[in-house]
Amino acid sequence: MKKNYYCLDMFPYPSGNGLHVGHWRGYVLSDVWSRYQMLHGYNILHPMGWDAFGLPAENYAIAQKKHPAISTAHNIENFKRQLKEINAVYDWDKEINTTDPKYYKWTQWIFLKMFEHGLAYEKEMPINWCPSCKTGLANEEVKDGQCDRCGTVATKKNVRQWMLKITEYAQRLLDDLSGLDWPEKVKKMQSDWIGKSFGAEIDFEVEGTDKKIKVFTTRPDTLYGSTFMVLAPEHELVSELATKEQLPEVEKYVFDASTKSAVNRMTEKDKTGVFLGSYAINPLNNEKLPIWISDYVLSDYGTGAIMCVPAHDERDFAFAKKFNLPIVPVISKDGNVVELEEAFTEEGIMVNSQSFNGMKSAEAKLKIPDYLEEHGIGKKTVNYKLRDWVFSRQRYWGEPIPIIHCSKCGIVGVPEEELPVELPDVTSYEPTGTGESPLAAIDEWVNTTCPKCGGPAKRETNTMPQWAGSSWYFLRYPNPNNDKELISKEDMKKWLPVDMYVGGIEHAVLHLLYARFYTKFLYDIGVVDFVEPFTRLFNQGMVTKNGAKMSKSKGNVVSPDELVKKYGCDALRIYELFIGPPELDSEWDDRGIEGVHRFLNKFKRLFENTNQKAQTKEVEKLCHKMIYDITTRMESFSLNTVVSGFMEYTNKLLDIQKSIGSIDKTTLKTLTILLAPLAPDTAKDIWVNLGQTSDIFEQEWPKYDLEKMKDDTAEIVVQISGKVSGKININLDEDEKSILDKAKKAIENKLLGKKILKEIYVKGRIVNIVAK
């Protein structure tokens, strides 16, 4: 029984620009790796498909004035043609397409299951909004306050949304990272994004009312130093707590904050704010704390309200300075109270804190929450930065959300047997900008009957984000045509989870976090029996040209098509590897491929004459060394040095060929198998020419024998005080004394007049004579 290996590329969205040599890099890496595993006796699943729904595809279609279905089909055709040029071992019979109703039936099915389990819910709230794409965005899709897709500055808009409770999985998403064979960088980015912090929730009573303000703080030890409170402008209590006199000013501030873009809110260093006119009570010392609002407090982190301790928080300090609020230090370095020039944020000794005075602040961090808990005014808690996933898009080109709104029964899921809810054809698919998707305009589609009561009802008109289809696609490849279940138990056990996942770093938090979330949910409902989808992850570096990422707008795109025509697929494959360490960015140089092309020709020359019968000792040794080098470099994924290793050994073998006429067939067969993962075409040709009838990928990866690699003699360097002064030839089993004698003799005239202080011999490597 062969073992199974699932090697997956992040599937592309088929853009109109086609593939460039940067895309090739990841695909070549994964294919070389797949073929290498084949030669180790594995069954390989190495599939390819199309992430074809979503904004880029739709924006492209709109620009081309073509229906997205048509332009997408056209782009896929072009992509497929180009991908075939790579000559990868893709399982084309397992191809998937996220826009195929047979596929998105299951995308919708998963959503329904989440809905059933209370993980998908509807909510109207201010969310990130791209005014150019005219749709809501997930937090993960906003970079530097801009739309990740088009770069337009995102605004906030109050829209009815479908949300997914990814926050319910925050702890598991964090915990399971530790077991993954992923780049540390990606793990760190994910754990930072999840952003767990420990602290306390504390209730503050509002003077003269029965209202309470709940805050989250990571510094309960500073509670005695709290001198005011700040609410986010969006906080629900703002209008209630504002006094009559202050209300007009408060309302103006709230309105201004709502129209401010995320970028402005982020880059404005100067603190702004308005006093509400009312006061809260510090539960520990009964001090009156004026309540303010300010946009430096975020509505969607913690409770949207904070207790402010200007003495020990830089932001609160700046706010207090600006609005002349008291600054009371409660922690000091040495127990003495001094006036602060700036916030003191380190740990220290408690002061001004009644019975906690003299305690270390680290200890008070635990003791104060205990005290609060005893008196029912607070509790220890953890908090996450991760927020629920804004899942609906007000666009046409996506999976319809399988939900029906009934005036009687409320929100009802489409019955499973009615899936898929097919995306209807539509005359105008351009975004409306009203907060509704173009689907809302198709009355005959929108109007339907309620599956529960049979009465008139309306379909949900929002669509899913592009991430919906890509969050689970790796589960579908083993059985893309299974119409009974998402994946059969048998196929799941055979192939999943994915053994090796290759793709760009740009999905470090987006796709990879979502896919992990989906997998955990599917585990919870018994669809899969593993909790992490991708056992090993490899991020390939970018290919740059003129120092920049290839893009049509920069005009620095290199197409693989002509290069394949001119040099052949193998030369381009090898150059993609040779260009630099796979995980680092590398600069493209058109001339570089010439060298690889020359190498391949040289390599083939080794096979021109096969008269040599026996493997000579010299060739045998070289051959084992080569197997060793290539194998260890492969294993460590150092594919650029695999190529340079091939070049070196080819040069050496050509020299030997020159002297003895030809290289023996045993060696030549070994060489061919070693080359096969990198250059399958060339290797297959040579294999046939060597008279082999079996499939080269059915062969076994050559094994090295350390004994046969051993050298008997070596030339080593002789140094005087660390400086190279001569060289000697030694037998490796020679004893240290005779080597040292030999070494001293070799450099004796340089030692004249010097006194030898120390003699060092490192076995087989170096002699160092320390002399003065």
Added chain:
RNA sequence: GCGGAUAUGGCGAAAUAGGCAGACGCAGCAGACUCAAAAUCUGCCGAUGGUGACAUCGUAAGGGUUCGAGUCCCUUUAUCCGCACCA
């Protein structure tokens, strides 16, 4: 601001465990073959000085550990990436 990564010839880079820095390739120079070109082959190819064998310097900068440092430690700088008013 916080966190991470990187820094080696004209260029892409290599260097097990601290042991000849620059393998391999690109570009360049010289030569062979050729009427010529292409292709191919041979040699040179870090800097400075010297006709030369050779000498000195050299892995972002400065210090340290060591017989010996691109590699380990400390400080600094530059570039790239991520996060960014996260209480």
